[in-house]
Each structure stands twice: as structure tokens, then as C-alpha cells.
Amino acid sequence: MGASELPSATGAAGLRQPRAGDETVKVMITVKTYPNPSDTYGETVCVAGVRLDRKRPEWIRLYPVKFRNEDFDKQFKKYEILRLNGTFRQPNDNRPESFRPRQDELEHIELLDTSSNWQRRRMNLDGLIGAATMCGLLAQNPIGGMGTPSPSLGLVKPTDVEVSVVAGEPWSAAERAKIDKSSAPDLFGTSLRPLEPAPFAVRYKYRCESSKCRGHDQKVLDWEAGQAGRRWLKSHGALRAHEMLLEKWRDTMLSPARDVHFYVGNQNQHRRSFSVLGVWYPKTELALF
Numbered sequence: 001m002g003a004s005e006l007p008s009a010t011g012a013a014g015l016r017q018p019r020a021g022d023e024t025v026k027v028m029i030t031v032k033t034y035p036n037p038s039d040t041y042g043e044t045v046c047v048a049g050v051r052l053d054r055k056r057p058e059w060i061r062l063y064p065v066k067f068r069n070e071d072f073d074k075q076f077k078k079y080e081i082l083r084l085n086g087t088f089r090q091p092n093d094n095r096p097e098s099f100r101p102r103q104d105e106l107e108h109i110e111l112l113d114t115s116s117n118w119q120r121r122r123m124n125l126d127g128l129i130g131a132a133t134m135c136g137l138l139a140q141n142p143i144g145g146m147g148t149p150s151p152s153l154g155l156v157k158p159t160d161v162e163v164s165v166v167a168g169e170p171w172s173a174a175e176r177a178k179i180d181k182s183s184a185p186d187l188f189g190t191s192l193r194p195l196e197p198a199p200f201a202v203r204y205k206y207r208c209e210s211s212k213c214r215g216h217d218q219k220v221l222d223w224e225a226g227q228a229g230r231r232w233l234k235s236h237g238a239l240r241a242h243e244m245l246l247e248k249w250r251d252t253m254l255s256p257a258r259d260v261h262f263y264v265g266n267q268n269q270h271r272r273s274f275s276v277l278g279v280w281y282p283k284t285e286l287a288l289f
Helices: 115-124 134-139 173-183 223-236 238-252
Strands: 023-032 036-038 042-051 058-065 080-087 098-111 153-156 159-167 200-207 216-219 261-266 274-280
Touching: 023 058, 023 261, 023 274, 036 173, 042 173, 042 261, 058 153, 134 153, 134 261, 134 274, 159 238, 200 223, 200 238, 216 274, 223 238
Parallel strands: 058 098
Antiparallel strands: 023 042, 023 080, 036 042, 042 058, 080 098, 153 261, 159 200, 200 216, 261 274
């Protein structure tokens, strides 16, 4: 499939002018996480990518993003280019990449495929692939440093990777209460199917390229990993689902023929708690010949 033109969420007239205090950004989506319960929004995901309307690509985080309550053409796809309105001004999140989008004010531009070994995707990540180390990101997010805006996203090169698939964690009582609230029938008697927790979790233990790295142990929050676990559990059973997750997130993605990097990001309230948000895995140059 080639690069695809996608419909605009704002209609034929294109994206409207941003409201006072807002701005328009052009973004290539690179990752989206498994949904989490939310008091305010029902269910939200964290979407991250690169901003393309500056002199060079910059990391950007879109949050909150609602998925299940939105129409299909308002949902984001990985490696899709969007233009959307929103604001970086957020009183409760001073991470420099965090952008609060208006989901009803976005325009779908193009969906980039994997042709020519992910070449067009790679061009939009120019200068960011392997530019950070996990140890370096942690050093810039010191304990007690919540008041200082610090880098919270990166694309790091892992080595000595160990992969495990473990049982997923059930929702807490507080999370279950949020799900019950968001799934309750509305005035018209319609309701959402309650959000299920991911039945499995993929974890990566690895070393980054820092010379003094002692290793990192991080959970994969990628939406695709959570959804695959749910789908394969229902269709193949627990044992085979476990094997299939290892086959994809270990054997396929981390193959020696792949140029593997991890998209990593932290939590707003726990700045030193980083997770793997997704995997960058085109073929190495040597594997192409």
C-alpha cells in the first residue's frame, strides 16, 4: 500500500483557524498507548510523534486523546501525518513536548507506508533516531525535579535486550470505578463495552548506549501489544497467545536484521518512570543487500 490520502475531520474547507491561545501543529504520529480509564474523559490514550512544522523535527505528546467515543475518521493511525489545533499551555504538565489537542479540529494529511525500508518515515525522524540515551534522559529528570521542564520523550538504541511476557495487571478499584462510570448508559440508552485491561504485558530489559549504563527494565505500553494480547487470547488461548507475543515483539521486531530503537516516554507525575511506547525496526542497511 502506498502513502494514503485521508479525509479531513473538519470537512472540505480544511482546518479552521486556531482559537485565541491555541496554535496549529503538523505532526507525524509514531506511537499510541493502550487506553487507560479517566475520570474526566472516560478512556484516554497517550499519542506521541514528531512535530514537522519547525526547522527540524521535534518530539510532541498529544494528551488527552479520546478514542472509543470518537468517529472513525477522527482516530489517529501510526505514521499518519496530521494538522491539528491545540495548546502547549497546561497548568498541570510542564513537560516541553506535551500538547493538548482539540480532536474536533484536526486534518488528516497522509499515511506513510514502509516502502523503501521506511524511508519517508525515517526522513521525518531526521536527527532524532538514537540522539538520546535512556541514561541521559533519566539524568535530565532528577529526583524532585518536577518544577523543571525536562525532556520526556526519546528514541534510544538498546543492546543486550531480554524479552519477557508476563500476566497483565487487573484494574484497581479506582480504575474500575472510572470504567463503570464511562460505560454507564447515556440518556439514549446507549453504552460502551467496558474497557478490558491488557491480559499480558511485554517487558524489555536492556542496556542503552551510555558507557555507564547498568540496565533498564521497562514495560511496553504500545496499544498494539495490548490489543494483540486480547485478540490472540480469545482466538488461540493463553499459551499460544504468549508464544505469539514473543514471536512478534522479540523474534520479529528485535531480529539481528533490524535497526532496532525504542520509543520511550515518562509519566507526568513520575518523571523518572519511563516506559517503552513502541519499537522502531526497519531493516539494517546491511540486511538490504
